[in-house]
Amino acid sequence: MNIQPTYSSLDYPGKMSLVLFTPGxxxxxxxCHNxxxxxxxxxxxxxIEEIEAEVESNMDFIDAIVLSGGEPLLHVEDIKNFIKQAKDSDLLVKLDTNGLHPDETREIIKDLDYVAMDIKAPLDKYYKITDVYxxxxEELIRKTINIINDNNVxxxxxxxxxxxxxxPSDIQELTANLDCDRYTLQQFRNRVTLDANLSNYEEPNPEFLREILEKLETNIPEIRLKSRQFGNQLIKG
Incomplete structure (x- = not known):
């Protein structure tokens, strides 16, 4: 594998999980930090065989698996096998996704317990973050959100x-009508980036990020801030 499966007590809040990274x-x-x-x-x-063996050998030590990447839904048929393996052993399943695959999300949603979706920017401003999308x-992400919410995941x-x-105005714009259970603003880290120029960007001050979140006008019930200095902080909820 490009990145070995990793133990984590953070990726599935309150649970010990095995994070499975998929390429692409x-x-x-x-x-991008991967x-x-x-x-x-x-x-x-x-x-696939290596991942299945890793999950099998760690059943007694984990509560959940986290399907991450990359974008796991590029390999939906393969991750169905990982999900079945997890559910057969009464493990929880969390999906990390970019939200661009509503059809694939629909195929597995009944077996998911948690979805973390990366909303990169206001949905009409992805050009700020990536030149490939x-x-x-916007339509794909909204469809995916609706599928998740309709299934009470x-x-x-x-x-x-x-x-x-x-x-800061981008964060207000993208959260204004976002229908999710939790929103987390993550501090940029400049250690590993796809664009090498970003290694010269300063990591934003967590107090600055906190101010952005405290000023939000949104109906999202829980707001969090994740930073190197203070970990995962509850701001609202």
Whole structure:
């Protein structure tokens, strides 16, 4: 595998999970912190067998699996097998996704317990973050959100705040009518980025990010801030 499955007590809140990374993505976010996954779009039979063996050997130590990447829904038939393996062992399942695959989301939604969707920017302003994305991005993401909500699956939407790519008004705009259970604003980290120029960008001050969140006018019931300095902070809810 490009990245080995990883233990985490953070990726599924309140649960010990095994995070399974899949290669490939249909976006090219400038700040992507897993750029090595973009080089190889394939999930080989060897990769699949390795993941299944890793899950099997860790059943007694985890509460959940997290399907992450990359974009897991590029490999929907393969992740169906991982989901079945997890559910057969009474594990919870969380999906990390960019929201661009409503049809694939619908195929697995009944077996999901939690979805974390990355909302990169206001839905008509993805050009700020990535120069590769579907023309119907806004429609696809809204469809995906509706599918998740219609099935009463917990939905967390999250945005990485990158100075010079986003402004405080962008966060207000994208959260104004966002229908999710939790919104998390994530501090940009400049250690590993797809666009090497971003390594020169300063990480935003968490107090600045907190001020953005405290001024939001939104009906989202829970608002959080994730930063290197203070971890995952509850701002509202």
């Amino acid at each position: 993505c249909d976006l090219r976010c400038k700040y 750029p090595q996954l973009l080089k190889n779009q394939q999930l080989t039979r060897w990769d 579907p023309k119907d991005t 917990f939905l967390e939407c999250r945005t990485t705040y990158v100075p010079q790519l986003l402004e």
